[in-house]
Amino acid sequence: MAHAGAGSTRRTDVVVIGGGQAGLAMSRCLTDAGVDHVVLERGQTANSWRTERWDSLRLLSPNWLTRLPGWGYAGDDPDGFMTAAEVVAHLDAYRASFGAPVEDGTTVERVAPCSDGYVVDTDRGSWRARAVVMATGACSDPHKPAFAADLPGHLQQLAPTEYRNPAQVADGRVLVVGGSASGLQIADELARAGREVTLSTGEHVRLPRTYRGMDIHWWMSTLGILDERYDEVEDLGRARRLPSLQLVGSPERRTLDLNSLGGRGVEVVGRLAGLHAGRAQFSGSLANVCMLADLKQRRLLDRIDEFAQEHGLDAELSDPVRPAATAVDGTRLDADLSGYGAVVWATGFRPRYPWLDPERLAPAVLDGSGRLRHDGGVVDAPGLYVLGLPFLRRRSSSFLDGVGRDAIDLAGHLVGHLERSSAAIG
Amino acid sequence: MTATQDPTKPVDNGVDVDALLGARDVLTNAREAAAFTFTATNRWINGTHSRSSVKEFFGLGAEQSHRAEYSVDIDHPEVFASPDNGPSPVELVLMGLAGCLTAGVASVATNRGIQLRSVAATVQGEMDLAGILGIDPDVRNGFSKITVRYEIDADASREELQAVLAQSQKRSAVFDVVTNPTAVSVELA
Numbered sequence: 001m002a003h004a005g006a007g008s009t010r011r012t013d014v015v016v017i018g019g020g021q022a023g024l025a026m027s028r029c030l031t032d033a034g035v036d037h038v039v040l041e042r043g044q045t046a047n048s049w050r051t052e053r054w055d056s057l058r059l060l061s062p063n064w065l066t067r068l069p070g071w072g073y074a075g076d077d078p079d080g081f082m083t084a085a086e087v088v089a090h091l092d093a094y095r096a097s098f099g100a101p102v103e104d105g106t107t108v109e110r111v112a113p114c115s116d117g118y119v120v121d122t123d124r125g126s127w128r129a130r131a132v133v134m135a136t137g138a139c140s141d142p143h144k145p146a147f148a149a150d151l152p153g154h155l156q157q158l159a160p161t162e163y164r165n166p167a168q169v170a171d172g173r174v175l176v177v178g179g180s181a182s183g184l185q186i187a188d189e190l191a192r193a194g195r196e197v198t199l200s201t202g203e204h205v206r207l208p209r210t211y212r213g214m215d216i217h218w219w220m221s222t223l224g225i226l227d228e229r230y231d232e233v234e235d236l237g238r239a240r241r242l243p244s245l246q247l248v249g250s251p252e253r254r255t256l257d258l259n260s261l262g263g264r265g266v267e268v269v270g271r272l273a274g275l276h277a278g279r280a281q282f283s284g285s286l287a288n289v290c291m292l293a294d295l296k297q298r299r300l301l302d303r304i305d306e307f308a309q310e311h312g313l314d315a316e317l318s319d320p321v322r323p324a325a326t327a328v329d330g331t332r333l334d335a336d337l338s339g340y341g342a343v344v345w346a347t348g349f350r351p352r353y354p355w356l357d358p359e360r361l362a363p364a365v366l367d368g369s370g371r372l373r374h375d376g377g378v379v380d381a382p383g384l385y386v387l388g389l390p391f392l393r394r395r396s397s398s399f400l401d402g403v404g405r406d407a408i409d410l411a412g413h414l415v416g417h418l419e420r421s422s423a424a425i426g
Numbered sequence: 427m428t429a430t431q432d433p434t435k436p437v438d439n440g441v442d443v444d445a446l447l448g449a450r451d452v453l454t455n456a457r458e459a460a461a462f463t464f465t466a467t468n469r470w471i472n473g474t475h476s477r478s479s480v481k482e483f484f485g486l487g488a489e490q491s492h493r494a495e496y497s498v499d500i501d502h503p504e505v506f507a508s509p510d511n512g513p514s515p516v517e518l519v520l521m522g523l524a525g526c527l528t529a530g531v532a533s534v535a536t537n538r539g540i541q542l543r544s545v546a547a548t549v550q551g552e553m554d555l556a557g558i559l560g561i562d563p564d565v566r567n568g569f570s571k572i573t574v575r576y577e578i579d580a581d582a583s584r585e586e587l588q589a590v591l592a593q594s595q596k597r598s599a600v601f602d603v604v605t606n607p608t609a610v611s612v613e614l615a
Contacts, residue, residue: 203596273606284605288595295589331571368457 015120015129019102022135022388025404027100028069029411039102046091052161053084058249061217068404081249112357131383138389140352144345156342166193172341179204180243183346191264202271205245206293209255212317226396240391268328279334290326377410441536459486474502475511520549523600530594543579
């Protein structure tokens with residue numbers, strides 16, 4: 001059924017929802033395979049990179065590690081880190097390089113099954129396609145705990161997608177909730193701007209920016225860690241829920257961790273566990289989550305040292321200097337929020353698929369918690385795919401450098417699906 | 427996965443890890459069965475002396491029962507002018523924390539292929555009585571700090587044992603109970 005006033009329904013083989021790195025990578029693969037398709041983008045290419053990133057943000061991974069199918073970094077600073085604007089330019093150029101069939105400014109409103117695939121209704125007309133790829137990423141909805149609604153009314157609340165710079169943050173102490181890259185970077189930037197900051201963290205993933213002179217992403221790539229597959233890891237659910245790595249991309253390649261924040265005057269406290277009578281309550285588990293992160297970091301650095309020794313690299317590399325154990329006080333268990341001006345919820349994101357037809361599609365593909373049921377991106381409905389989620393098919397699935405390989409895998413599956421369904425009809 | 431053991435000689439810490447992992451798989455797909463309610467009863471005897479008991483609880487979608495009713499007498503020590511008929515309530519909390527963490531140590535160690543020979547814990551809870559006696563409103567009633575010290579003899583490196591202890595805390599119910607706030611309602615029947 002076409003959208004009112006939008007004219008007739010157009011036909012294609014594949015509709016790709018989302019024109020970011022995932023959607024463009026899939027479009028490139030489908031172009032190479034000669035599959036007729038369209039990419040529906042609510043705004044412009046790489047929309048969230050244009051509109052939902054803070055001013056100083058740079059990619060966590062170095063420039064050389066931004067490869068997409070048929071595309072790579074061609075600048076003169078392979079070890080640098082792109083700003084958000086440079087990521088937009090990188091993806092704009094990618095789109096132009098193969099003439100991706102993107103329909104900008106098109107918001108998908110509904111995806112429903114039909115006899116030969118799916119009907120995709122948008123605010124600019126309808127499409128009928130044999131397959132649909134949802135490539136809107138993992139960061140659709142900033143997540144915050146339910147008790148955020150009970151915060152005292154004087155507090156400004158910001159999601160990382162709303163935060164731009166310290167000037168925007170209300171006067172008073174700032175509580176940054178979350179020990180991910182976002183939480184640490186925002187806490188660090190606020191502290192550098194002279195703001196008083198408390199950072200609340202639960203479990204987190206601590207890594208040095210460089211080790212033995214090489215970038216940590218180079219090590220993870222070289223050791224094959226970024227390529228670990230979803231059907232090989234021991235606890236996939238846990239791997240998919242891991243918070244982002246505590247890293248910052250900066251020209252000086254600095255390490256950002258709880259110790260460096262503490263040195264800058266940031267007060268580090270345990271996970272925000274609740275609110276009571278205008279006070280924030282922090283978990284007493286801070287020492288243990290820091291120990292877990294230190295142990296995990298140590299195991300990775302041990303693996304790197306073993307690899308270096310096995311491959312005779314010790315002479316070329318600098319000495320193995322280990323980061324200091326995390327030193328946190330951990331005795332503060334609550335805080336009177338009357339002295340605070342703002343709370344930044346760097347508490348992760350949830351993907352969102354609001355267009356799934358609530359009666360004819362959503363019940364078949366969402367589990368009881370609203371999560372998509374899929375096997376490595378192949379959704380529990382023939383011809384429906386998802387791309388760009390954490391650890392979708394490999395550890396690097398949600399990284400700019402990893403999503404392309406997922407796109408290649410899924411495009412192969414998708415082309416097979418189109419051939420099978422054609423044969424069935426023929 | 428730690429592989430400190432001779433793989434031909436499976437570790438035996440008396441923990442049925444396969445059953446635990448099996449239960450995890452089953453309850454992942456039957457979340458309502460994972461909803462448990464634990465029940466303790468308490469009856470005043472005299473003075474600060476009372477007796478707490480457990481027998482029935484609810485879980486896996488049905489009423490469950492311990493093999494027998496277990497009871498513990500609770501009292502205050504003689505320095506509080508009490509007859510000291512059993513552990514004090516705060517000591518029971520420390521006992522529960524240690525029991526929970528030690529169960530976790532055994533489970534995690536077995537899952538990681540670590541043979542345990544001995545595990546001993548000492549739990550200390552620091553408390554300023556100015557709180558419960560109402561002397562200083564800035565002092566809380568409960569512990570200001572809890573320290574748990576483990577001595578473990580096992581076929582594993584110090585780092586592996588640190589990781590076992592960390593994982594045990596991460597999965598411990600009582601560790602969560604004492605480190606995070608819990609909504610409590612006390613009503614008159």
